[in-house]
Amino acid sequence: MSRSASARSTWNAVAPEPDRVVAAASASARAWADAAPTARARVLEAVAGALEGERPELVALADTETRLGAARLDGELTRTVFQLRLFADLVRTGEALDVRIDRPDPRWPTGPRPDLRRYRVALGPVLVFAAGNFPFAFGVAGGDTASAWAAGCPVVVKAHPGHPELSYRTAGVIRQAMARADVPEGVFALIEGQRAGTDALRHPALRAAAFTGSTRVGLTLARVAAERPEPIPFYGELGSVNPVVVTPGAARARSAEIAEGWAGSLTLGAGQFCTNPGLLFAPADGDLLDALTEPLSRAPALPMLGDRIAEAYGDGARRLAALPGVRRLVWPKDEASTAPRLLTLDLAAFAADPRAAAEECFGPLGLVVTYERLGDVAAAVTSLPGQLTASLHGEPHEHGDLADLIAALAARSGRVLWNAWPTGVSVTHAMQHGGPFPATTAPATTSVGTAAIERFLRPVAYQSWPQRLLPPPLRDDNPWGVPQRVDG
Amino acid sequence: MSRSASARSTWNAVAPEPDRVVAAASASARAWADAAPTARARVLEAVAGALEGERPELVALADTETRLGAARLDGELTRTVFQLRLFADLVRTGEALDVRIDRPDPRWPTGPRPDLRRYRVALGPVLVFAAGNFPFAFGVAGGDTASAWAAGCPVVVKAHPGHPELSYRTAGVIRQAMARADVPEGVFALIEGQRAGTDALRHPALRAAAFTGSTRVGLTLARVAAERPEPIPFYGELGSVNPVVVTPGAARARSAEIAEGWAGSLTLGAGQFCTNPGLLFAPADGDLLDALTEPLSRAPALPMLGDRIAEAYGDGARRLAALPGVRRLVWPKDEASTAPRLLTLDLAAFAADPRAAAEECFGPLGLVVTYERLGDVAAAVTSLPGQLTASLHGEPHEHGDLADLIAALAARSGRVLWNAWPTGVSVTHAMQHGGPFPATTAPATTSVGTAAIERFLRPVAYQSWPQRLLPPPLRDDNPWGVPQRVDG
Numbered sequence: 016m017s018r019s020a021s022a023r024s025t026w027n028a029v030a031p032e033p034d035r036v037v038a039a040a041s042a043s044a045r046a047w048a049d050a051a052p053t054a055r056a057r058v059l060e061a062v063a064g065a066l067e068g069e070r071p072e073l074v075a076l077a078d079t080e081t082r083l084g085a086a087r088l089d090g091e092l093t094r095t096v097f098q099l100r101l102f103a104d105l106v107r108t109g110e111a112l113d114v115r116i117d118r119p120d121p122r123w124p125t126g127p128r129p130d131l132r133r134y135r136v137a138l139g140p141v142l143v144f145a146a147g148n149f150p151f152a153f154g155v156a157g158g159d160t161a162s163a164w165a166a167g168c169p170v171v172v173k174a175h176p177g178h179p180e181l182s183y184r185t186a187g188v189i190r191q192a193m194a195r196a197d198v199p200e201g202v203f204a205l206i207e208g209q210r211a212g213t214d215a216l217r218h219p220a221l222r223a224a225a226f227t228g229s230t231r232v233g234l235t236l237a238r239v240a241a242e243r244p245e246p247i248p249f250y251g252e253l254g255s256v257n258p259v260v261v262t263p264g265a266a267r268a269r270s271a272e273i274a275e276g277w278a279g280s281l282t283l284g285a286g287q288f289c290t291n292p293g294l295l296f297a298p299a300d301g302d303l304l305d306a307l308t309e310p311l312s313r314a315p316a317l318p319m320l321g322d323r324i325a326e327a328y329g330d331g332a333r334r335l336a337a338l339p340g341v342r343r344l345v346w347p348k349d350e351a352s353t354a355p356r357l358l359t360l361d362l363a364a365f366a367a368d369p370r371a372a373a374e375e376c377f378g379p380l381g382l383v384v385t386y387e388r389l390g391d392v393a394a395a396v397t398s399l400p401g402q403l404t405a406s407l408h409g410e411p412h413e414h415g416d417l418a419d420l421i422a423a424l425a426a427r428s429g430r431v432l433w434n435a436w437p438t439g440v441s442v443t444h445a446m447q448h449g450g451p452f453p454a455t456t457a458p459a460t461t462s463v464g465t466a467a468i469e470r471f472l473r474p475v476a477y478q479s480w481p482q483r484l485l486p487p488p489l490r491d492d493n494p495w496g497v498p499q500r501v502d503g
Numbered sequence: 504m505s506r507s508a509s510a511r512s513t514w515n516a517v518a519p520e521p522d523r524v525v526a527a528a529s530a531s532a533r534a535w536a537d538a539a540p541t542a543r544a545r546v547l548e549a550v551a552g553a554l555e556g557e558r559p560e561l562v563a564l565a566d567t568e569t570r571l572g573a574a575r576l577d578g579e580l581t582r583t584v585f586q587l588r589l590f591a592d593l594v595r596t597g598e599a600l601d602v603r604i605d606r607p608d609p610r611w612p613t614g615p616r617p618d619l620r621r622y623r624v625a626l627g628p629v630l631v632f633a634a635g636n637f638p639f640a641f642g643v644a645g646g647d648t649a650s651a652w653a654a655g656c657p658v659v660v661k662a663h664p665g666h667p668e669l670s671y672r673t674a675g676v677i678r679q680a681m682a683r684a685d686v687p688e689g690v691f692a693l694i695e696g697q698r699a700g701t702d703a704l705r706h707p708a709l710r711a712a713a714f715t716g717s718t719r720v721g722l723t724l725a726r727v728a729a730e731r732p733e734p735i736p737f738y739g740e741l742g743s744v745n746p747v748v749v750t751p752g753a754a755r756a757r758s759a760e761i762a763e764g765w766a767g768s769l770t771l772g773a774g775q776f777c778t779n780p781g782l783l784f785a786p787a788d789g790d791l792l793d794a795l796t797e798p799l800s801r802a803p804a805l806p807m808l809g810d811r812i813a814e815a816y817g818d819g820a821r822r823l824a825a826l827p828g829v830r831r832l833v834w835p836k837d838e839a840s841t842a843p844r845l846l847t848l849d850l851a852a853f854a855a856d857p858r859a860a861a862e863e864c865f866g867p868l869g870l871v872v873t874y875e876r877l878g879d880v881a882a883a884v885t886s887l888p889g890q891l892t893a894s895l896h897g898e899p900h901e902h903g904d905l906a907d908l909i910a911a912l913a914a915r916s917g918r919v920l921w922n923a924w925p926t927g928v929s930v931t932h933a934m935q936h937g938g939p940f941p942a943t944t945a946p947a948t949t950s951v952g953t954a955a956i957e958r959f960l961r962p963v964a965y966q967s968w969p970q971r972l973l974p975p976p977l978r979d980d981n982p983w984g985v986p987q988r989v990d991g
Binding site for chain 2: 090428459
């Protein structure tokens with residue numbers, strides 16, 4: 016692929032070391048943060064348009080490097096372009112600035128209230144660790160990058176080693192679009208290599224980092240961020256087994272439908288999703304366990320993102336299979352196969368060490384926990400580590416018995432689903448993609464949806480300033496036309 | 504004081520050890536989180552009314568223990584009662600829930616959009632480390648407690664050792680008011696002692712902690728929170744020197760007025776405020792330095808909160824006085840006096856080690872940095888650690904030269920002031936009391952004002968649920984009447 020080789024050398028020729036990259040980001044931070052909403056929105060849209068313009072090449076390159084298939088990757092690029100445009104729309108509204116104006120009030124109960132005006136400002140340079148399993152949507156121009164840009168932060172992306180050529184090419188497209196829009200150079204940069212990533216993370220001018228990937232790597236990087244002389248927020252979206260509970264009523268009413276739905280969600284993209292529903296609680300009575308086994312035993316082996324990931328999948332599956340009380344229901348003859356695995360154990364065995372049984376095995380592995388009484392499942396859910404999602408499959412007539420279980424599912428996750436599957440995270444205003452630790456290192460944040468922008472902003476209040484010295488969104492004449500909440 | 508002694512023994516009789524206290528908080532968490540806004544608001548108002556009802560006794564007790572004076576303490580109790588009522592108002596509006604509803608949309612660009620409903624839920628049990636310098640406003644029933652309750656979190660307060668009797672008495676008033684309102688017992692508890700505080704902080708059921716106090720203690724506790732098996736957010740409001748810049752124009756036009764204003768802010772409450780403006784940049788030319796010296800040389804020694812604080816003030820002052828290039832302008836003959844100290848050094852000496860010169864000395868100490876050219880001050884401000892506030896005193900005709908300086912002040916602080924002094928933090932919607940690290944351990948948050956509630960909430964999204972299983976604020980019939988943002 017001479018074309019990609021050329022992308023690499025071109026990129027390397029312009030990408031200096033992390034120190035200089037973060038310094039350049041810092042130098043451009045004020046100009047980018049102060050840009051009017053329309054100007055910043057246009058840049059996001061220009062990047063979206065430029066990526067759209069290179070769709071065939073980008074998708075082909077991604078498929079070569081990730082083996083995820085052209086159809087899925089085409090859809091993912093659509094999502095990535097949509098995300099950029101959605102954040103552009105959000106920037107235009109000015110809502111993320113959360114402008115609050117309290118006018119002077121001499122009769123305020125705690126003493127005369129001064130003129131106070133508060134809005135949210137960009138944090139400064141952000142480091143994005145691109146993910147391996149979503150080369151577009153969580154990649155160089157993915158959701159973390161888009162939301163940080165939208166907030167007004169320059170972004171340094173640490174490329175994922177799983178798809179270097181796509182990373183260079185995407186970076187080239189971004190850089191060209193930004194140059195055409197006269198954006199300061201430091202607003203975007205690409206670096207590569209583990210060492211460069213941690214060096215950038217330690218740079219004193221860096222202000223935040225976002226990461227999507229494994230719990231192990233995420234927690235290591237989170238520690239680096241926390242141990243800086245000036246600690247910075249580290250938004251890590253880590254592992255999750257996304258528990259699913261099937262009630263006795265649902266199992267009786269539609270075991271085949273649930274089994275097909277689960278198999279589809281569990282094997283989608285070879286199970287390489289952070290929302291993969293790897294843990295399912297099923298009634299011990301009835302035919303659900305048999306029904307769950309059937310489609311998975313037929314499911315083919317799909318290629319995984321790389322050989323190391325396939326090996327880790329096999330290792331993880333063997334570790335789970337070796338836990339006390341675990342039986343194998345679906346297991347390929349070839350140990351090296353990436354075909355689905357299905358394991359089961361009963362609730363008592365699960366309860367003996369829920370954290371071991373609930374450890375993520377990245378890939379198409381399902382672990383079914385069989386229960387005798389639905390009333391015991393809430394406690395099992397409560398014993399789980401934090402999760403991105405939790406799903407309940409039930410029937411309308413069971414409503415009365417589900418309150419405790421629903422509360423437990425909501426308490427341990429960031430998104431709860433009813434008769435639905437967690438894969439396919441919609442990019443919307445109400446989406447929450449982030450749950451209690453360790454699913455997310457900052458559980459009050461989301462990495463998908465418009466609220467993702469909040470990670471890269473902090474409030475500043477201006478007290479008693481003359482109009483002409485105030486930032487535009489805080490002025491009475493409101494030149495940017497942003498929403499201003501006056502006197503609460 | 505037999506009455507206080509009795510308060511202590513009564514309290515100790517009902518306050519079990521930290522483990523049981525946090526477990527009780529956890530047991531009450533769901534009921535408190537699920538309470539309707541009006542019910543929760545009424546409890547906050549009941550506590551406010553009960554404190555108001557004990558005003559004379561509480562103020563007298565606080566004055567005995569803190570030596571802050573009845574007038575100041577009376578005003579602080581007013582603020583504390585007001586805070587509780589302001590949060591009650593906020594709870595009633597339902598705005599903090601940030602309800603977002605995205606209806607199903609089959610034509611959504613990234614694929615059919617499911618029914619998604621997101622709101623913010625209470626984190627769970629919160630530990631509040633009460634402050635010593637604000638026995639009411641940051642005390643047992645202070646802003647951290649009020650905002651955590653408002654969010655729907657049970658609160659365990661670790662009493663400050665500086666005013667134990669006031670803490671017991673306040674706790675007794677709260678407990679009685681809550682019992683009358685049938686609030687579950689675990690919603691409030693008081694513990695005491697350093698060991699009990701760290702034990703509670705390590706309790707697995709604890710979900711967040713808030714702290715107001717010294718940088719040293721705050722960072723130690725932040726580390727405990729971060730090193731838990733499940734780390735939790737630690738909202739530490741730590742030290743700050745709150746830099747003030749006086750322009751040449753302002754110094755020429757109103758040196759006496761500025762000097763009086765500074766002396767008033769610096770010596771208020773014996774300088775025992777986190778917003779105390781301890782660092783001032785003044786033009787080397789002109790009479791401002793003389794003017795600043797005059798009122799401080801006349802200012803009396805005020806009693807400090809305790810002997811250890813007075814000693815630490817003396818030690819800190821001597822440390823600063825010993826830095827290279829520092830001269831003493833006001834210094835008491837009696838080294839043990841808590842009278843104001845005034846020190847000065849020039850910008851070059853300051854720039855040699857800005858972090859040493861900008862280390863907080865808790866008490867009425869002012870350090871004046873003299874500059875030759877205003878254009879050099881922005882870099883000095885940029886070299887400071889993060890600050891709660893930063894102030895600029897200037898003249899209208901200087902506007903054109905101030906942009907870089909204002910940007911630097913805003914970049915290193917959470918609140919910027921124009922021709923005003925930072926003490927006297929107004930409790931409003933637009934207030935921001937929290938700045939870049941280490942002024943605050945979580946710089947995107949505030950500990951004063953209505954936005955303080957956000958620290959104790961996290962979002963949860965509900966996908967595809969039938970109406971009757973949704974939490975009340977997410978239902979179409981909206982039984983709580985909260986604002987619902989539909990489709991963005």
